[in-house]
Amino acid sequence: MIRFLSFSHRLTKLALAGLIAAFCTACGSDSDNTSQQDTLDDAVQAEITDRQLTGDPSTGRNLPSIDTPKAQLGKHLFFSKALSGDMDTGCVTCHHPTLGGGDDLSLSVGVDADLPDVLGPGRLHSGAGDHFDGGPTVPRNAPTTFNIGMWDKVLFHDGRVESLGKTASMGGADGMGIRTPDVPFASADPDAGAGLVVAQARFPVTSPEEMKNFGFFNGATNQEVRQFLQERLGDYGTPPGGPLAVNSWLELFQDAYGPSGNSEEVVTFNNMADAIAAYENSQVFVDTPWKAYVEGDTTALTQAQKRGALLFFRSVDEGGADCAACHTGDFFTDEDFHNVAMIQVGRGKGNGATGTEDFGRFRETGLEKDRFAFRTPTLLNVGVTGPWGHAGAFTSMEAFIRQHTDPERGLAEYDWHQIDANVQVDHAQANSQAALDHWLDLLANGESLLPIVELTDREVNDLVAFMDALTDPCVESRECLAPWIPADDELDPDGMRVIAVDMYGEYL
Numbered sequence: 001m002i003r004f005l006s007f008s009h010r011l012t013k014l015a016l017a018g019l020i021a022a023f024c025t026a027c028g029s030d031s032d033n034t035s036q037q038d039t040l041d042d043a044v045q046a047e048i049t050d051r052q053l054t055g056d057p058s059t060g061r062n063l064p065s066i067d068t069p070k071a072q073l074g075k076h077l078f079f080s081k082a083l084s085g086d087m088d089t090g091c092v093t094c095h096h097p098t099l100g101g102g103d104d105l106s107l108s109v110g111v112d113a114d115l116p117d118v119l120g121p122g123r124l125h126s127g128a129g130d131h132f133d134g135g136p137t138v139p140r141n142a143p144t145t146f147n148i149g150m151w152d153k154v155l156f157h158d159g160r161v162e163s164l165g166k167t168a169s170m171g172g173a174d175g176m177g178i179r180t181p182d183v184p185f186a187s188a189d190p191d192a193g194a195g196l197v198v199a200q201a202r203f204p205v206t207s208p209e210e211m212k213n214f215g216f217f218n219g220a221t222n223q224e225v226r227q228f229l230q231e232r233l234g235d236y237g238t239p240p241g242g243p244l245a246v247n248s249w250l251e252l253f254q255d256a257y258g259p260s261g262n263s264e265e266v267v268t269f270n271n272m273a274d275a276i277a278a279y280e281n282s283q284v285f286v287d288t289p290w291k292a293y294v295e296g297d298t299t300a301l302t303q304a305q306k307r308g309a310l311l312f313f314r315s316v317d318e319g320g321a322d323c324a325a326c327h328t329g330d331f332f333t334d335e336d337f338h339n340v341a342m343i344q345v346g347r348g349k350g351n352g353a354t355g356t357e358d359f360g361r362f363r364e365t366g367l368e369k370d371r372f373a374f375r376t377p378t379l380l381n382v383g384v385t386g387p388w389g390h391a392g393a394f395t396s397m398e399a400f401i402r403q404h405t406d407p408e409r410g411l412a413e414y415d416w417h418q419i420d421a422n423v424q425v426d427h428a429q430a431n432s433q434a435a436l437d438h439w440l441d442l443l444a445n446g447e448s449l450l451p452i453v454e455l456t457d458r459e460v461n462d463l464v465a466f467m468d469a470l471t472d473p474c475v476e477s478r479e480c481l482a483p484w485i486p487a488d489d490e491l492d493p494d495g496m497r498v499i500a501v502d503m504y505g506e507y508l
């Protein structure tokens with residue numbers, strides 16, 4: 001039905017295009033291109049005006065500069081392996097600036113890598129590591145930390161860190177509190193800290209596969225892990241694993257949290273989370289070609305990108321793909337959850353009969369409509385945040401968009417070779433089918449915002465081109481990203497900095 005509608009609509013569009021072409025022939029060939037371009041610019045401008053877009057989701061937000069003492073401390077913490085139980089993994093292991101604020105992998109490998117400082121493709125779980133199965137140890141794709149300060153409602157693919165007020169105020173600081181995995185669904189975590197990003201930073205250290213490991217901190221509660229870490233970095237107490245051999249953390253904590261404070265006063269886990277969040281929040285990368293265009297530079301986008309923008313914003317009835325039904329506003333997300341029948345690969349989250357499924361938002365709410373639903377991602381910097389999808393099943397944007405506009409055909413035509421050979425796919429076909437069947441039910445009941453859209457090859461290319469317009473060139477430049485990466489001659493507070501290299505040994 002929907003296919004038919006969009007097809008008949010396309011005929012109308014063709015007829016219109018024919019009329020315009022005929023009209024312009026009469027205008028004379030010189031003005032031909034210009035007037036077509038004006039028409040396209042006018043149409044895109046109408047969408048921008050209708051949606052009240054400014055191009056800049058950072059407007060009105062008070063985000064720290066990377067030069068502040070807190071963000072600088074956060075940078076060193078983010079890069080230190082001392083934050084993981086057995087001292088082999090840092091936050092940066094899965095969120096490196098030159099890897100798009102992620103790890104360039106479909107699914108992350110955290111602790112027990114065979115070469116701890118190798119990031120990206122070629123990072124493998126050691127055969128001697130706990131729960132070795134040959135594939136990645138983490139069941140979901142690492143999202144980017146870029147522009148993290150622009151989320152108002154939810155963090156994580158399933159929103160298990162969320163602002164209970166759900167107002168538009170910054171980072172959940174709306175007085176209603178923040179729910180985290182430390183407390184039951186819908187209740188406020190009294191220790192969450194100031195904002196979603198601070199709250200989130202309390203958790204990677206508690207995940208065995210990401211940072212906690214299975215050695216020194218094995219069996220410790222989340223609160224114990226945080227206690228051990230503050231003792232380890234603050235050089236007090238008796239944390240498992242003993243004191244650090246090299247330790248100049250105090251000075252950095254004093255710079256950020258009070259020069260007169262002693263270790264136990266300033267080297268606290270709350271300050272660690274706060275400083276890490278300052279570092280992450282300073283990663284504002286919004287200067288995209290799209291922003292320049294919205295701000296009035298009509299040369300900032302190519303014709304294909306402008307056509308892609310129209311497809312993106314227009315509804316199916318208007319001949320578009322209705323992407324903005326979910327990828328709304330200047331941050332390109334409604335911060336809501338949808339089952340879009342995404343291909344499911346990897347170990348899974350322990351759901352379903354085989355334990356290899358990932359029920360997504362359903363895991364938190366228990367609501368049937370949320371089964372296989374994941375948070376709508378931002379599309380800013382999407383050019384560097386692949387592989388795409390919550391399990392990183394796509395390494396090609398073109399293939400992603402084809403699947404996203406027709407999930408049934410997408411699964412049938414899915415190219416299993418695109419993901420790393422070690423990614424677990426034993427149950428992937430059946431697990432993806434389960435998500436697809438659930439989505440087809442939602443669609444039949446009128447409960448899905450994801451339409452089936454028939455696109456020509458050119459339209460797919462136009463959408464891909466528009467996606468390219470959403471990336472800030474800074475994130476593609478090592479030089480531009482340098483402030484977010486400790487320099488060689490910078491103090492390494494514990495000698496445990498991740499000196500990141502790719503699989504060929506080249507420094508990142």
Ligand code: HEC
Pocket residue numbers: 078083089090091092093094095108109110111138140141142143144145148154155156157158197200201204205209210211276280
């Ligand atoms: C082993 C890889 C790994 C490590 C190490 C790691 N992360 Fe992540 N991170 C992930 C994955 C995977 C997710 C998504 C998990 C989910 O949604 O269930 C994630 C999610 C996040 C998010 C939420 C992003 C969003 O858009 O919602 C933030 C912020 C983040 N991590 C920051 C950190 C910080 C800070 C640290 C260190 C304290 C850290 N990560 C360590 C893999 C990692």
Ligand code: HEC
Pocket residue numbers: 312321322323324325326327337338339340342374375376377378379382385387388389390391400401404405448449450451463467
């Ligand atoms: C029904 C809401 C909805 C609509 C409509 C929609 N998307 Fe999405 N989109 C999502 C969700 C949810 C995800 C994440 C799915 C997952 O990972 O399981 C996503 C993921 C993506 C991603 C991958 C981003 C990443 O970082 O992994 C891209 C790119 C994307 N969408 C582009 C588009 C385009 C282009 C359109 C229009 C053709 C579109 N979306 C229409 C909800 C939607």
